[in-house]
Amino acid sequence: MNTYPNVQETKDLIKQLVSIPSPSGNTAKVIQFVENYLKELDVETKRNRKGGLIATFPGKNNDEHRMLTAHVDTLGAMVKEVKSNGRLRLDLIGGFKYNAIEGEYCEIQTTSGNVYTGTILMHQTSVHVYKDAGDAKRNQENMEVRIDVKAENAEDIRELGIEVGDFVSFDPRVQITDNGFIKSRHLDDKASVGILLQLIKRIKEETITLPYTTHFLISNNEEIGYGGNSNIPPETVEYLAVDMGAMGDGQSTDEYTVSICVKDASGPYHFELRKRLIELAEANNIEYKLDIYPYYGSDASAAIRAGHDIVHGLIGPGIDSSHAYERTHETSLDYTEQLLYHYVLSELVSY
Template identity: 85%
Template sequence: MKKGESKVSTYPNVEETKQLIKELVSIPSPSGNTNRVISFVESYLNELHVQTKRNRKGGLIATLPGKNEDEHRMLTAHVDTLGAMVKEIKTNGRLRLDLIGGFRYNSIEGEYCEIETASGDIITGTILMHQTSVHVYKNAGEAERNQVNMEVRIDAKAESAEDVRNLGIEVGDFVSFDPRVQLTENGFIKSRHLDDKASVGILLQLIKRIKDEDIILPYTTHFLISNNEEIGYGGNSNITPETVEYLAVDMGAMGDGQSTDEYTVSICVKDSSGPYHYGLRKHLVELATKHDIGYKLDIYPFYGSDASAAIRAGYDIVHGLIGPGIDSSHAFERTHESSIMQTENLLYQYIQSPLVSY
């Protein structure tokens, strides 16, 4: 098989992985409010009898003991997503937002959303331009999509700030976006928040496969399910002193000039933080070539990962980044089951392989 081509895998759990991803994206979890999805992952791993612990930031660490307990590996994926907070309760009974994560207002225009109050009540709404009605606003199409012009229309009788506060809504309440997840018959998964819940689903299924096949890994391996990646520091702590290799599993970014596609695993060679470890990159390519795994090498120009966050935090580790190719990142995302399978298969080979030289 030529470099970069995709070969359909017969791995038996791809449908389970897709359903797991569907469950994950359906759980609201904007950065800063991730307890519910972390509890879901925790329960999943506890059913597999995998040792887990939470860190103080609210993330989850799962550990699979290996033959070598002196040198460790760590893999990470993040369950936190883009979202928003209530910035202001407007006098017209609508809400002004402050964004969580790096995306643009135009990507959420017209989206259904949920506001979670401090008491835990959920109130639905829609994110709209203030000047939406073309019958009223002459500049409806030209007005800038920004914090001033966009607002949340609450699904309740709320015509004043007092009405809104009587519903229990207050400044600082979290706002999550409807994922609108769909699994198509020809293998596509389209949904918000595939960044990075597609990778979380892949890691959970990888752990399940290791347990089902009674594989003893060559090195003790930790899996960090981080919960602050979208705001920059999800994976920069709780790395054991024994950890030698640290691999982030996160989306491959697609667009003009990019090699990444929706059908292969993307191996990142460089992002905004600089090059990833050359030896680990070559090792991943060798594994993909040896095991007929479709892959693409790529550079993500406006991107940072939990692996690069760990490097910035000062950890002396070999770091890398791979993941499924995701179209329209931080907006209306989509990938294909082939990319999920290729990523899962590369990880399966990687965690059973020797450490790279450094």
């Protein structure tokens, strides 16, 4: 395949993005990063009241619009309880299981902005003490945060300013391998954000005038279900979410192609838009896989549920081990970026 020369730049950008803590509800820092990135490209942006970011490119046709979206919010947690043993009980943000974060390093950000480090562990971790260390359920009751401070009780913790409602983010542990893999937490969906930012950069550098006015929404509440369901101009005809392709038993998605979703838990995506995406992929030698994600929803499905009269679709890079320690390959990033490039230059579908 002919790899775009910026694939390493895309991976480096994704590495920067995943390294910025941004659990749903606490995304201002990463939105500021994206805003600054686009400002350096001389791309005007505006923020919506939910804290998301929108960039708009006027097109030859301003009567019919497109919108593309990817989300910067991630899984995370909040402090549910300051425990009497000086540790923290968590309440999860987003749809994942406690076993996915067992043993993970984390940061606790207090309301005043102070940050403390810690580790997420089972209360019954020590096999020398707890007979059920391996069998005990990984759940809210048994999991806790061991904070890297000298603390013996709840009062010691509260004196640091740590309280119920403080955000907890997970160490991404991002690595880029010599053979093209990038592995990290939060590739869902910061891999797609990096791809969209690279697409915007290409449009600017090549001074491309798009056929239709096109909006790029960087949403910040997708993991809790409503990131991209607003701020959709009434002229919008097509709405394409760019989000991770889910891998596992019975799935066709892999780490080396772009995944085109035909259906998820919300139902089928628009058939005509799906066909157009396939046509573009095949015409431009872009390797793709069609797939159904059984336990999944996107910003596009959230927009449909909110009542918007749009043609909706979903594509993205294939991500292994979703909502845990994820991984993808540069070829998947590249094919996704190529398909998006040809898509924004294409004609609208018939509907």
